Amino acid sequence: MSYRVGIDTGGTFTDLVVVADDGAVELFKTPSTPAEPHEAIGNALELASRARGATVPEFLDGCELIIHGTTVALNALLTLRGARTGLLCTAGHEDSLEIRLGHKEDGHRYDFAYAPAPMLVPRRLRLPVRERVLADGSVRQPLEEDDVRAAAELFRAEGVEAVGVCFLWSFRNPAHEQRAAEILAAELPGVPVTASAELLPQLGEYVRANTVAVNSYVQPRLGRHVEQVEGLLQSYGYSGSLRYVQSNGGLTGGGAFVRRAAAALNSGPAAAPSASSYFAGETEAAGIVTLDMGGTSADMSITEESAAADLVKDATVGRYPIGLPMVNVVSIGAGGGSIASVDGRGILRVGPESAEAMPGPACYQRGGVEPTVTDALAVLGYLNQEALLGGELPISVELAREAVRSRVAEPLGISVERAALGVFEVINANMVAGVRTVTVERGHDPRDFALLTGGGATAAHAGRLAADLGIDEVLIPRVSSGLCAFGEAIADAKHTLVGSYPSPLPELDAARLESLLAELEERGRQQLREEGFADEEMWSERYLDMKYIDQVHQCSVKIPEFEIVPERLGEIADAFHARHEALYTYSEHDNVPELLNLEVTVYGRSGLPPREAGDGAAPAAAPQPRETRPAFFAEHAEEARQTPVFAGEDIGVGAAIQGPAVIEEPTTTIVVFPGWELRLVAPDLYRMARAG
Structure with a gap:
């Protein structure tokens, strides 16, 4: 059996996902090594190999493709160490x-x-x-x-x-x-x-x-990282393909990845929409909001009904504008390690400062004393009271309580439990604001979307976030804590090429526009051919950047699949008016649209076939809880509720669990809040919805 591997390097953990050709998925996590990121990749390969009783070279013999997403370029820019x-x-x-x-x-x-x-x-x-x-x-x-x-x-x-x-x-x-x-x-x-x-x-x-x-500023550091990764794999005798995730969510080879280093700034988070598209068959919502909450940050993005990621070409990364198309990912300092504090005015603040991997939350028993979101979850009873990560990470609830008591509860004059709920509510409010940025500010109503969880921390917050956003459905993959690595493993190759043709729409030469777009498409197809793709594995999408004459706001308009001739320019104008109204709340049909730039994205199919929706099998019997423990919810802030705790491995497909409840998976914890119901709709996916 062959398989492909996705490796995502995050600020706290490096995730490795193995996807077999029969669809079986395995996830491995190891602490990141920020000074030398490739070392954590080696550690993750060791974990995956040991799980198979093999050496790393033996493990890699069965691997046909490795895909890597990295924050090396982003970190170089954000820390100004380029x-x-x-x-x-x-x-x-x-x-x-x-x-x-x-x-x-x-x-x-x-x-x-x-x-x-x-x-x-x-x-x-x-x-x-x-x-x-x-x-x-x-x-x-x-x-x-x-x-x-x-x-x-x-x-x-x-x-x-x-x-x-x-x-x-x-x-x-x-x-x-x-x-x-x-x-x-x-x-x-x-x-x-x-x-x-x-x-x-x-x-x-x-x-x-x-x-x-x-691009020039981050290029040498990114190039060094690529050399180290490729050298590591060569030392193990790996001879398969190696690709990297670009900021547009697609894959490319190492040479192009380094040459276009500015297109690597969102390399890891940009893979999340690929995973969202994979699970989109399980919802009838207009699209999916993906929220990936890890140890230090939370990344939000959307995937529309067409399974296309929302791309922007006017992104600002680290205060620097970037003109290359990239997945619209909003990142905020909201993670399990986000630190809670009370300022001089008595206001509770959570993040963006983080305890990071070391020393980490107080409950990790590594010397941390600042209260974090993870500590608050432990106090509230949402987390296993003895250990996380399937027993590999022992925790101390007493240390968590002491941190919350001394730094939050006492300054505010409230109980430890109420303080922990406050931390929970503030971090949720921060994430709700981030979700509104990728939905409302882009012309979308979040109530029309489903919420999909990524990162190890999101599933504990998802029900409350959905309620605050008016979302009725939450999708929780069992591979949530390695969602980006999974998205990398199933992503398609993608090359986005841009050009320019400034002209009022009524005056442009339709034949020239068609020729320019065709030229860009052929260049993209040639790049894919050089990477080993056949023409029948390719497809493309065309976009035009347009605005009204004498106005500033512009938007990207997807062109329907037809040859551009003068008689069809009116359809392009109609598409522009509709998109402008969705983004900016108005359109001016009596004004003249003006074309600015062109964009063609060419894809090479390298991911898994589309996933089939749940088969509607008869529901499994309701599982028995492993234990019950007191947990605190906003509805009963000062009173603990005895809450059943289930092991994910005990839940069969179709089984339903009513909230309040806690489900413990090896790398994530799901909290089912009162008024919500959780159901395992497929072996790899939970769906949470409002009860009744």
């Missing part, structure tokens, strides 16, 4: 990065005390090059190659580790950028060079330049 970076600009435009768009990011636009984001490329390393391409692609001033060589000499003296090139209108005529990149490669061997016309060939100088700067 490479020393240089940037070549059209003479006179060296300061576009610092000018930004004339304002700060949203939320701080008029706050004069708010410092702008640090420059990734200092002024002395942003160098001018005499050249000029005009908006129509014609050359006004030829490239002064000596300027490029002089810049290379300065970069060498400064110890620059990566270089970006961003010239005006290069997406209309890339010749100058291409030649500058050739000169830099010759003058600075071993130093990666990123040209904007290759990375992001579309309108918008600032976002294009910033994306290039970010």
Whole structure:
């Protein structure tokens, strides 16, 4: 039997999921090693191998594909520990990065005390090059190659580790950028060079330049990680395929992954929609909200009814705008390790500070003294009172109670239980706000969606979150705590290519637009062919970035599958009006839509076949609880309720459990709140819904 492996490196744990060709799934977790992330990958491979009574080389012999998602690029950007970076600009435009768009990011636009984001490329390393391409692609001033060589000499003296090139209108005529990149490669061997016309060939100088700067800034560190991972696998004799998760949720090879390092910023969380699509057959909701709550953060994303992930091209990551398409993932500091505290005004706050893996929550008995969300869950009786992770992680409820008592209950003058409920409610409110960001602010009503849990912590919160959001249905995969690794293991390859064709819709040349889109699609298909995909395994989607003339707000419109001819431009206009109204609450049918940029996403099928919904078999008998224990719920804040505790392995397909109840799986805990019912609808999936 062959299988594929998904490996997701998170801030607290590294997850490894094995998916066999018959659909069987196994999950292994090991603590992450942030200083050298590849070491945790080796540890996870050891765990999976031992479970089979095999060595790592023997285990890898049966593996046809390994998919890896990593936060290495993201961490380099967020911690500002990237490479020393240089940037070549059209003479006179060296300061576009610092000018930004004339304002700060949203939320701080008029706050004069708010410092702008640090420059990734200092002024002395942003160098001018005499050249000029005009908006129509014609050359006004030829490239002064000596300027490029002089810049290379300065970069060498400064110890620059990566270089970006961003010239005006290069997406209309890339010749100058291409030649500058050739000169830099010759003058600075071993130093990666990123040209904007290759990375992001579309309108918008600032976002294009910033994306290039970010790409160069994180590229060396990401490249080192990829080398270490591939070296590790080679040391075990692995000869199968290895792919990496991009921010758009698709897979690519190691070379493209490093070249487009800015497309790796959301590498891990972007795989969650693949898992959501896999389970979508179990719900009739309009889409799925995926909430992945781990040890340090919670990631939210949506998958629409079409099973397509919600992509954005105007994301801001670590205060830096990125123009590359990426899954719309909202991350907040809300995890099991989020620290609770009472500020000087007597207000309870939870997160974003985290106890992380070390020392971790107080109940982990590793020296932590700050109360965390996990400690609150232990006090409330939601967690096993002796150990987590199937008995591998002993905990102390007394230490949890002491942390909550001393840091929350006493400052507020309330009981320990009421304080723990307060921590629980505040962290839930934070996550509800995050879910509204990916739904309401994107033109969706969360009440039309189902909630799918990811991460080891979410299932303890899901029922309360759903109630607060007006969601009637929660899907809880048994592989929840490794959801991203599972999504990686079943994801398809994906390449997104962009171009630019600014034109009012009534004036554009339909034949030219069709030709440009076809050219982008063929480039994507060629990349997939080089990765081993046959044409019959490929399909594509087309999008246009559009706005109203003389207005700022723009949106991405999916084009129906037809050849673009003048007679069908009206259908594109109608699709734009509808999308604009969904996003911004209004449309202007008497205004003229304007085309800005083009996008084509080409897919290569590499995931599992679509999952069949539950077969409707006769319900299994109700299981017997392993024990009962006192637990506290908001409905009875000061009074414990004797709550049945079930082992997941005792629950048969079709069995239903009424809340309140607790279900303990090896890597996650499900809390069924009063008024809710949990049912195992398939061997790999629970569904929780309002009772009655």
